[in-house]
Amino acid sequence: MLEKGLGIVAVKPIPKGTLILSEQALFKLDASASAEEIKDTLDSLSREEQREFLALTNTFRGEMKTLAGIFKTNALPCVPFKSRKKYARRCGIFPEASRFNHSCSPNVNYVWYDKQGQMRLYALRDIASGEELTIAYGKPVLATREERWKVIEADFGFRCDCLMCCREGRALDESNRRRNELRQRARANSFIFTDPAGGLRMLRGAFDLLDREGLEYYTESFAFDAYQLCIELEMYEHARAYLQQAYDAAVVSMGEESEQVERLRAELEETESWSD
Numbered sequence: 001m002l003e004k005g006l007g008i009v010a011v012k013p014i015p016k017g018t019l020i021l022s023e024q025a026l027f028k029l030d031a032s033a034s035a036e037e038i039k040d041t042l043d044s045l046s047r048e049e050q051r052e053f054l055a056l057t058n059t060f061r062g063e064m065k066t067l068a069g070i071f072k073t074n075a076l077p078c079v080p081f082k083s084r085k086k087y088a089r090r091c092g093i094f095p096e097a098s099r100f101n102h103s104c105s106p107n108v109n110y111v112w113y114d115k116q117g118q119m120r121l122y123a124l125r126d127i128a129s130g131e132e133l134t135i136a137y138g139k140p141v142l143a144t145r146e147e148r149w150k151v152i153e154a155d156f157g158f159r160c161d162c163l164m165c166c167r168e169g170r171a172l173d174e175s176n177r178r179r180n181e182l183r184q185r186a187r188a189n190s191f192i193f194t195d196p197a198g199g200l201r202m203l204r205g206a207f208d209l210l211d212r213e214g215l216e217y218y219t220e221s222f223a224f225d226a227y228q229l230c231i232e233l234e235m236y237e238h239a240r241a242y243l244q245q246a247y248d249a250a251v252v253s254m255g256e257e258s259e260q261v262e263r264l265r266a267e268l269e270e271t272e273s274w275s276d
Ligand SMILES: C[S@@+](CC[C@H](N)C(=O)[O-])C[C@H]1O[C@@H](n2cnc3c(N)ncnc32)[C@H](O)[C@@H]1O
Pocket: 003, 004, 005, 006, 007, 056, 057, 059, 073, 074, 098, 099, 100, 101, 102, 103, 156, 157, 158, 159, 160, 161, 162
């Protein structure tokens, strides 16, 4: 892990859905905060908190002032799920969560709990002892390795060296093909009014592709799309099953108390009144 600097490694097996970390931000600012704004904020913190911030890594050394470089390297979005307008660019610095490295097949998801003022991290799948714990900066990009490298370099200033990006030859070609397919299938819901049956067909094989690419992060949204397409097709029994799948995936990736799980739970309760 030397090239990536420090990182977090599991010291025991972690079952899928485990809450790994729950942490308050040292501070939160808009993603475009200037070095001066960061300095003013740091001045209002305790010595210990300042030390924690200054101990974090800086990928933009030489390109930016130190404080701005540390902020840009480590800031995580503190935006409630699906309410992206309010505080759309608000970011936080976290002594521990900011130490997680990026992967294009992350085994951990981070979710901002607004009411509690906490960043919570959940295991997306069973994780073995000794495995590195990784998140996706932004969200995993459904694209080939070359395309991902461009996006990650532009947005985060480094060349991704995750296990998925280290694939070569046939393994890389197959991964690129699966991700291209997933990118297309992620558009299935746009066919809801023109060709819902076609949209649903696109999603049927998608869950296997997600598993094979280590992209459990998307299970909830793909299953929710399938649910909506089934409703359009008046396939209510299937709709309910896909909604249950979306709910189960959201519990794993975002936790029981998350706003998204509450939304899906309310929707599931509503399906109970459907007459078959
Ligand atoms: C938020 S920090 C993560 C913790 C950091 N490794 C440390 O030592 O504190 C982000 C930085 O870690 C490195 N990094 C994270 N994920 C990486 C990856 N998949 N490939 C290469 N470098 C990575 C990059 O330098 C990136 O700017």
